[in-house]
Amino acid sequence: MTQGLGLVVRFLLASDEAAAAFDDLCARTMEGIEEHEPGTLVYVRHTPPEEPLTRVFYELYADREAFEAHEAQEHVRHFLSERGQYLAGTEVIFLDAIDGKVAAQS
Template structure:
């Protein structure tokens, strides 16, 4: 079997790179993210939602998001907490770059077991 034939095609992932206006805007953006994460934690189709600060770039935030499917991503986008985040974030930012990712191979979080 070739590498392409073994490729994993499930899931839906993206990265988003946000650049904030200044240190104060970064602090306010982080507070907005912290409030939003509370709602995201209860989304069953959101497998990974992690915010990073690149080394040496204190005004930049990079989000890595992994969803069970495109439908799970859309369910995330339809949530009130996500809509609020999308409305409020722009006042803190100078730029936003989004990259949608095609999964090839990897290790992903274990599925939640039904109890």
């Protein structure tokens, strides 16, 4: 695995109510990602066990073009425009693949 573009995004949510609304926004966004983004290889949202107001996204794209196509999607643009009202902070780390194992796609 020498191609691919990855991201780790850490969102700190402002409150329990904000977390619930953010999770709903994410669920709606995920529907579009699953239906319209073949170049998005992995898009997983996590919650650290001891941090209920934190969401960590792990994203893996086939290449930079797939990431740019993801960012251009209407469902992603909606997510990006709406998310700020729920957040207390954000950290984004871009990752270039060096090597690794990727499960075969069925």
